[in-house]
Amino acid sequence: MDNVSVSKGVFAFQGSYRIGRGKKRPGKAPLFNESWYKAYKEVWSTIEKSTQKINSDIFARISEDLKSYVSSINYDDLSGEIPTAILLTGVNLPDHGALFQMLARKFQDITSHIAIMQQRDSYSLKNMMEETVFQLINNSRNNRTEIQKNHCTSSMLNAWYQEYGSNTPLLIIIPDFESFSAEILQNFILILSVYSKTIKFVLIFGVATAVHAAHRSLPHHVTSKLRVQVFQAPSQVKSLSGVLDGTVLSTETPFKLTGRAFQLLTDIFLFYDFSVNGFLQGYKMCMFQHFYGKNINSLCCNGDNIGSRISALRSEDLDEIKKLKSIAEYVRKLPVTKRDSLNDEEFKELLSTLINQVHTFTRTFQITLKCLHHLTSDLPNAPLGKQLREVYAKAVSCAITESQEYKECLQYLGFISKEELLTKLDAMKNIIEISTEEKLLADVKLDLEKYREVIRNASPEVTKENTEVVDPGEKLNRAQLKEKLLKLSKKHSISPYKQAQTDVINYLDQKVFSIYLKNPALLPGSEIFFFNDGNAVKHHIVGSPRAAIHTGLNNPQAYLDCSCCTVTSQQPIVETMPDLSLIYKLHLEGRRLINMYDWLQSFLAIVCPDQSGEERREVDPELQARFTRAVAELQFLGFIKSSRKKTDHVMRLTWGCS
Amino acid sequence: MKKTMEKCLKSLGQKIICRDNLIKCLFSLIGFSDEEMVQSIFVYGHTASGKSLVIESLLAYLKYNVCIINCVECYSSKLIYEHILNDLSMHEMNSKNNFTVYQKCDNMMDFITYLQIAVQNDKRRIVIVFDKCDRLRDMDVNLLPALVRLRELTGLDLCTIFVSDIVWEKYYSKNGLLNPIKIHFPQYTREDMLKVLFLYKPKDYEDGFYVNYLNLFLSVFLRCCRDCNELRYMAKINFDKYVEPVESGKIDKNDVRSLWRNISGILKSNLEVVYLRVSTDDSEQRTKLCQEIESTTKLALSFELPFYAKYMLIAAYLASYNPAKDDKRLFVKRSSKKKRRNTVTKKPAKLNTQLGPKAFTLDRMLAIFYAILDEKVGLTANLLAQIPTMCQLRLLSIVGDNNLDGPKYKCCVSYDFIVIISKTVGFNVRNYLYDFI
């Protein structure tokens, strides 16, 4: 063997490939020019803008409060305590990052020395201290020093502050107080308090649960080092309402979420995570689903340039539109002569009127809905729901004016006092006035004013004087007399106010709600604007890992799209399936502990069924290797683990899948 | 008694009262320039009994080369060494030296050498004070024993003073330790405390008036709090309330009885917020906050949890406080209530709910979750994501090292809390708790 060289050379070979040359700059993907994409982009940007505005509105107060707190701290008043703001943020953890980033931005004009501490940077006191000092020193704009992180200590901070601090406060933000180790925090606070005489610190703790949490994790001698002020961020449900008002329920956005899809998103919010950010992402997903690849939905825009969009449609698109359920219905109902002569041009014309109709309708719908909500939200038990979103969900899924709850509301309205009714009417008028679409509902407004006037002047007393008295001289038979008396008594018992109240309720019911609150889904062309396919988005936004793995393993065809592994209920196991899938199915039949040997035998019986029946002691090493690998993969997926109780057994870790 | 000592006492006496004996004692150990200092001193006593005040004033008076270290702040031996070297060599960190320390140092041997070099040209005596020295025990094992005999090791004219709230016996370790001289700072008596607090009298009030106030104040507060710092603070904020009617002319300032009637309520309500420095001027608001902190009901109601998270928490609670073997009986729907009653015969003497939570596996909790929830919901990522969220909120805690195969949790909320949470979702936990059926 001595003439065999063990060294192997690697020789450079100059090929034609050059790093970086292969990659061509991706030209603008054709996607960007599609009309549906442009429409999507436009709609999303309006939504994004409005949510940004809403967010800053919602948090405007709290950030103003915090700012004025920070800038008004008088350090001479404090006897060595550190001013601390505890901000009760609520449990919607996913949104906190954004909140605190925004706060930090707002504080920039008070101090440029801000440290936002994350839990990952604070697994030990040393880390936390170094990270804080590092951020405080380096976050400043006029950063003149260059200091390594591992040189950062509290005494260094002190020295630095005396030189550069120029008496501005140093702001330390801890966004999620609960996730920090209590012991580290205690020591951290004690260290800060050592320097509280020379350095102006301000602490902001974001507490998700309650002030209690802060006091539970800090002992007395530490809390007495803090001067605490508590702030309350707006509640999650409130901020959801705000976001809904600005997106789904606003007249600005043409894209509307209805039915199941709307229900799904609000449910996820209320039942799972309270995350406004999550809601918006889900909303975006719905929009993807609505717009993606569908040119006809490019018509989903605000009225102005609808004409050009319609003329840009190709005739395939027009055919597509004609197939929409509501439009097909509409066309079918047209007089035959008109229907036959409907060429593309005419159809475009028709489409334009239909779409304008949808536009007008949705706007009046939104405003009227707000009116209805205002009218009914404070009735006893609020049959239609306390929140606008509840009324909305109902109104877009069925004819709300025919619902039992609606009728109940009208009944209740018959009992409210004059003052209440007047304020409600005023509020409704106001809603119509402040909406940008005032002229659409101008006559409603006028009518409301008239009714208001009548009600204001109507006395709640029953008028005493009777114009018509039963004349004893008059000859009446029994039935006539009875009728007359009944009529009189009816007339008497109704006061002018009562009459006016009934009138206005009838008016609202018949002339306003019944007209403007029809189910918008029935309008021809509504499919272009309304999206209700909850199931389509559910796959994308509600991940269910276990179910997905189960489907994948139970029925590999679902993902592989192969033609061979068709499973039926009679034959759930097919030998062409991947080994992992076979092993998985066999393991479902097992109990908590699975005997490896038996398992192998069943596996062999499937993969080479020819010599079935007898037990195989001699196993083909290749088959055994396949088996072993599949078992290892199953373990990796977390379905089994080795058991210490019995060496040749493995333990199942899941339940209820079989 | 020597003259120098007398002079010192006189000078310190203006600021410090009731501690003359202790000052004398300390002075005699380190103060006489013609006698050698002792090697090390251990000073202990309750918080805010004036330890730091006495030592710092004395050292400032003696004009020694002093280094005072807070051992919480210097959490590692390296930081301690560097801090001492910085201080004793009069090194200043600034932008000229890019805020670096005098000398990097991370072990005792180097430290001794560097220390000798650092003070070569300084003839002053050296005193190093370790405040909160109990932390030293958690650092390197050789640190405390070496610091106790630092003079011996360095050969310098040096004394180390250790300051702590706990007794020296708690410092013993296996490796042995030289005993320093111990000085105890006793707690103040009521009279002493009154004198100390009187020292911080606001300027524009008569002595008698303030003494009256302090008497009233101490009669309420001294029973529950002896921390001088805290009492000073409380005396200050309550005094504003005390003088309010005097300022406005409602009550004569000599009318002690009316003044007492006026203040006693406020004092008592403020007694509950000792150590809780909430910056609202309104004492009502302060008590409200305090009640909020104390009461579980308020706490639970202030929790806004998503719907399923609440059920998940209830499931976790049930899993934590029910024996696993009874799950079937409790949660399988078919078993009738009557049957349940009959089967329970013997109860362990102690109730599970009083024994504290037991660990449970994730699977068990999910199984209970599905059993108590009437609806059918999928086991989705959103649902599972609630578990780490609740861990983060400290409602659950992970037990043991994070075992990926079978993570175990404990539920950290109390019975009262869970009762309230379950009320908000219309669920009766008692029906499912082993202790109550």
Ligand SMILES: Nc1ncnc2c1ncn2[C@@H]1O[C@H](COP(=O)(O)OP(=O)(O)O)[C@@H](O)[C@H]1O
């Ligand atoms: N004998 C005293 N005379 C004057 N003030 C005192 C006295 N004892 C305590 N104090 C006050 O209490 C405060 C806390 O004392 P400190 O020396 O820090 O306590 P320790 O170090 O024992 O925790 C001091 O700052 C001082 O204001």
Ligand SMILES: [Mg+2]
């Ligand atoms: Mg002290």
